[in-house]
Amino acid sequence: MRIDVRKAAELLLDHDNIIILVHSNPDGDTLGCGFSLLRALRQLGKKAEVALPRSVGKKYGYLYEDLGHQDFEPEYVVSVDVADVKLLDEDIKEKYEGKINLAIDHHPSNCVECEYLLLEDTAAAACEILYKVINELGAEVDKKIADCLYTGISTDTGCFRYSNTSAQTYRFAADLVEKGADGAYINRIMFDTKTKSYVILERLVMDTLEMHFGGRCAMTYLTTDMYEKSGSDETEAEPLASKTRQIEGVDIGIFLKEKDDGTFKISLRTLEPIDASAICKMLGGGGHARAAGCQSEGPLESVKEKIISKVSEYLNQ
Amino acid sequence: MRIDVRKAAELLLDHDNIIILVHSNPDGDTLGCGFSLLRALRQLGKKAEVALPRSVGKKYGYLYEDLGHQDFEPEYVVSVDVADVKLLDEDIKEKYEGKINLAIDHHPSNCVECEYLLLEDTAAAACEILYKVINELGAEVDKKIADCLYTGISTDTGCFRYSNTSAQTYRFAADLVEKGADGAYINRIMFDTKTKSYVILERLVMDTLEMHFGGRCAMTYLTTDMYEKSGSDETEAEPLASKTRQIEGVDIGIFLKEKDDGTFKISLRTLEPIDASAICKMLGGGGHARAAGCQSEGPLESVKEKIISKVSEYLNQ
Numbered sequence: 001m002r003i004d005v006r007k008a009a010e011l012l013l014d015h016d017n018i019i020i021l022v023h024s025n026p027d028g029d030t031l032g033c034g035f036s037l038l039r040a041l042r043q044l045g046k047k048a049e050v051a052l053p054r055s056v057g058k059k060y061g062y063l064y065e066d067l068g069h070q071d072f073e074p075e076y077v078v079s080v081d082v083a084d085v086k087l088l089d090e091d092i093k094e095k096y097e098g099k100i101n102l103a104i105d106h107h108p109s110n111c112v113e114c115e116y117l118l119l120e121d122t123a124a125a126a127c128e129i130l131y132k133v134i135n136e137l138g139a140e141v142d143k144k145i146a147d148c149l150y151t152g153i154s155t156d157t158g159c160f161r162y163s164n165t166s167a168q169t170y171r172f173a174a175d176l177v178e179k180g181a182d183g184a185y186i187n188r189i190m191f192d193t194k195t196k197s198y199v200i201l202e203r204l205v206m207d208t209l210e211m212h213f214g215g216r217c218a219m220t221y222l223t224t225d226m227y228e229k230s231g232s233d234e235t236e237a238e239p240l241a242s243k244t245r246q247i248e249g250v251d252i253g254i255f256l257k258e259k260d261d262g263t264f265k266i267s268l269r270t271l272e273p274i275d276a277s278a279i280c281k282m283l284g285g286g287g288h289a290r291a292a293g294c295q296s297e298g299p300l301e302s303v304k305e306k307i308i309s310k311v312s313e314y315l316n317q
Numbered sequence: 318m319r320i321d322v323r324k325a326a327e328l329l330l331d332h333d334n335i336i337i338l339v340h341s342n343p344d345g346d347t348l349g350c351g352f353s354l355l356r357a358l359r360q361l362g363k364k365a366e367v368a369l370p371r372s373v374g375k376k377y378g379y380l381y382e383d384l385g386h387q388d389f390e391p392e393y394v395v396s397v398d399v400a401d402v403k404l405l406d407e408d409i410k411e412k413y414e415g416k417i418n419l420a421i422d423h424h425p426s427n428c429v430e431c432e433y434l435l436l437e438d439t440a441a442a443a444c445e446i447l448y449k450v451i452n453e454l455g456a457e458v459d460k461k462i463a464d465c466l467y468t469g470i471s472t473d474t475g476c477f478r479y480s481n482t483s484a485q486t487y488r489f490a491a492d493l494v495e496k497g498a499d500g501a502y503i504n505r506i507m508f509d510t511k512t513k514s515y516v517i518l519e520r521l522v523m524d525t526l527e528m529h530f531g532g533r534c535a536m537t538y539l540t541t542d543m544y545e546k547s548g549s550d551e552t553e554a555e556p557l558a559s560k561t562r563q564i565e566g567v568d569i570g571i572f573l574k575e576k577d578d579g580t581f582k583i584s585l586r587t588l589e590p591i592d593a594s595a596i597c598k599m600l601g602g603g604g605h606a607r608a609a610g611c612q613s614e615g616p617l618e619s620v621k622e623k624i625i626s627k628v629s630e631y632l633n634q
Contacts, residue, residue: 160477160490161508163501167491173477174487184480188588192478195565196532203523206516215513248512 001116005129008118009136011102012041012078018048019074021096023087026053028060028190032127032152033080033104035063039148040139047072051096053089059189063148076101079114081126081152083107104129124164127152131172143180150181151190159191197232198239204230205240205255212308213252213315218244219308221256221264221300241291245269252276252311256303264303267293275314282310318433322446325435326453328419329358329395335365336391338413340404343370344555345377345507349444349469350397350421352380356465357456364389368413370406374552376506380465393418396431398443398469400424400603421446426594426603441481444469448489460497467498468507475559476508480589480607514549515556521547522557522572529625530569530632535561536625538573538581538617558584558608569593569628573620581620584610592631599627 003011012018020037022030034050041048047070077100082088085097100114106123120129127149134141134149141149153173157165160173177183194202204226210219222240227233237257245253251271256264266283268276269291276292283306285294296303320328329335337354339347351367358365364387394417399405402414417431423446425438437446444466451458451466458466470490474482477490494500511519521543527536539557544550554574562570568588573581583600585593586608593609600623602611613620 154477160471161501161504165494165500167495170487170491170494174484174491177482177487178484183477183482187478192475192563193565194563196528199523199526199564203520206520209516209520211513218513246509246511247516248510 003116003118005118005132005136008102008104008116008133011116012076012133012137013044015076015101016046017072017075018046019077019096020048020050021077021079021082021088021092021100022050022053023082024053024055024089026056026060028155029125029127029152030081031056031060031063032125032148032150032155033130035067036127036130036134036145036148036152037078037080038064038067039142039145040134040137042070043139043142044137049074051092053092059193060151062189063151066144078102078104079112080104080130081106082112083110085112104133122166124162124166124169125152125156127156128168128172131176141176141179146176146179146181147186150176150183151186154183154187155190159187195232195236197230198236200230201226201232201236202240202243206243209244211250213311215249217252217254217308217311218247218250219254219256219304220244221258221304223258223300224260241267242269245271252279254307254311256300256307258298258300262298264296264298264300265293266296266303266307267291279307279310279314282313283307320433320435322435322449322453325419325421325433325450328433329393329450329454330361332393332418333363334389334392335363336394336413337365337367338394338396338399338405338409338417339367339370340399341370341372341406342551342555343373343377345472346442346444346469347398348373348377348380349442349465349467349472350447352384353444353447353451353462353465353469354395354397355381355384356459356462357451357454359387360456360459361454366391368409370409372550372552374555376510377468379506380468383461395419395421396429397421397447398423399429400427402429421450424604439483441479441483441486442469442473444473445485445489448493458493458496463493463496463498464503467493467500468503471500471504472507476504481605512549512553514547515553517547518543518549518553519557519560523560526561528567530628532566534569534571534625534628535564535567536571536573536621537561538575538621540575540617541577559586562586562588571624571628573617573624575615575617579615581613581615581617582610583613583620583624584608596624596627596631599630600624 020034022034038048102116103112103114104118106126108121131149205220205222208220241255253269255267270276277287280292280294283294337351339351355365419433420429420431421435423440423443522537522539525537558572570586572584587593594604597609597611600611
């Protein structure tokens with residue numbers, strides 16, 4: 001049953017011993033929702049916990065490290081920023097699937113089976129909805145709650161860069177920094193901090209840049225020896241796939257990443273109308289229209305030839 | 318004479334044939350100020366022009382390309398976001414030094430000789446002040462003016478990332494997107510698009526990275542030969558100043574940029590509590606607490622020694 005902010009607040013006020021579910025590989029928005037709601041509920045004298053997934057990035061520590069644990073038998077289950085129960089950690093899904101009382105979300109595709117659904121798909125971040133809910137609950141938006149909500153708003157808009165950023169987004173950010181959110185700190189941690197080893201790795205990878213098809217296709221590669229040279233490892237390689245696509249005029253960015261067994265992961269990032277997924281499918285891979293991947297045996301030169309010939313085939317279709 | 322927004326608007330309403338000065342190597346804030354003011358004045362039936370410096374980045378074209386030229390003998394001279402007449406292009410400085418009627422700025426170090434000064438040093442961007450002035454003038458903030466003002470606000474805050482971003486900054490951004498500013502487009506152009514020549518230039522500059530003071534200070538440099546090697550020019554060098562400060566653990570980022578005459582522009586970017594402006598003042602420069610600059614004669618090695626010794630002096634205070 002679809003409900004509004006006021007009804008969601010009423011339901012929360014009417015219940016206690018509340019367990020809050022966030023999605024796996026949690027990002028700033030789902031964690032910001034979870035811990036702002038937990039803090040608001042505890043402020044109102046209720047017991048509340050977030051069911052924390054296994055892998056939470058260290059950088060999110062400031063959202064919850066000051067909080068103590070509360071022991072209770074969950075009586076009310078609330079999911080935040082979870083579009084689908086498949087996006088919960090397996091053990092959490094097993095425990096709570098079919099038992100969610102209230103789902104608060106901003107994904108138009110939300111398909112969580114729940115008693116009540118508060119869905120605002122024009123909100124850039126689910127934290128925008130939580131800000132309204134917490135105000136409606138009558139809890140004070142203190143510095144910690146403001147930090148949580150600001151984190152969700154900033155991370156889900158790419159620091160106010162994506163087209164989902166609305167006037168409401170900026171107005172809520174204004175309120176939250178007035179209430180003590182440390183935007184500069186949060187954005188520095190989320191968007192503006194690179195390890196020295198990453199900086200060196202990026203340099204090594206960008207040194208391999210080559211352009212094809214009159215400048216519309218850019219390719220870089222990473223070989224395993226670069227990890228040692230830079231003092232980095234594979235966990236730091238993720239942002240490199242999107243670097244080539246940022247080059248002006250490039251609508252096909254290719255990133256080749258050598259793995260320990262000498263095979264290569266090929267990642268494609270494209271701009272409209274290039275279908276990255278269609279190109280990767282030719283090599284047995286897949287993905288989304290703007291971001292897709294596939295695998296290939298080495299050596300490097302033959303991987304390069306293979307993907308360039310498939311791009312050529314796609315462009316000539 | 319220090320004046321407020323209302324008095325500045327009165328002065329502008331009382332005059333016509335207004336020439337607007339912006340600083341050399343113009344950034345989004347000075348250009349956003351210049352062209353929003355020009356548009357507001359023309360809307361009110363006045364003649365107005367921006368004295369455009371020699372090198373303006375192509376990406377700023379949308380701020381002014383739709384505007385026609387107006388021929389008139391300047392009767393009133395207004396500088397925007399210009400902290401010092403030394404920051405004007407040489408020919409513009411020669412023509413207007415000592416003749417500036419109104420200076421509108423947000424740099425605490427402003428030392429422009431002028432009849433009237435509207436200085437709000439808590440504004441993250443001079444465009445925040447211009448927004449107030451334009452409202453006070455009674456001009457309509459149309460889509461084009463909103464784009465200009467948003468550009469200044471977004472670029473001077475690093476897309477709402479720096480600690481200068483205040484509640485007012487977000488509130489003005491909210492107003493401006495409501496009035497039609499295309500934040501997503503502007504931020505993609507300003508922060509998420511790199512020319513191929515820039516990518517190569519960045520690589521050459523990052524190759525010069527050196528660390529000092531146990532990793533808390535990182536320094537890179539750009540020499541003029543790198544422009545030729547990369548196919549770029551000085552207009553592309555601006556974002557490089559902040560790259561070193563992004564490295565984890567670095568609270569003092571230094572960027573040395575050689576100029577055509579062999580002298581160097583030194584740019585500092587710092588984290589709290591390091592006062593970049595205090596360090597740059599030791600070398601005759603100035604700026605903000607987290608971003609400041611100064612000049613030095615070459616050669617490169619002596620510039621490096623000079624700035625490192627001043628940083629050392631500052632840290633030992």
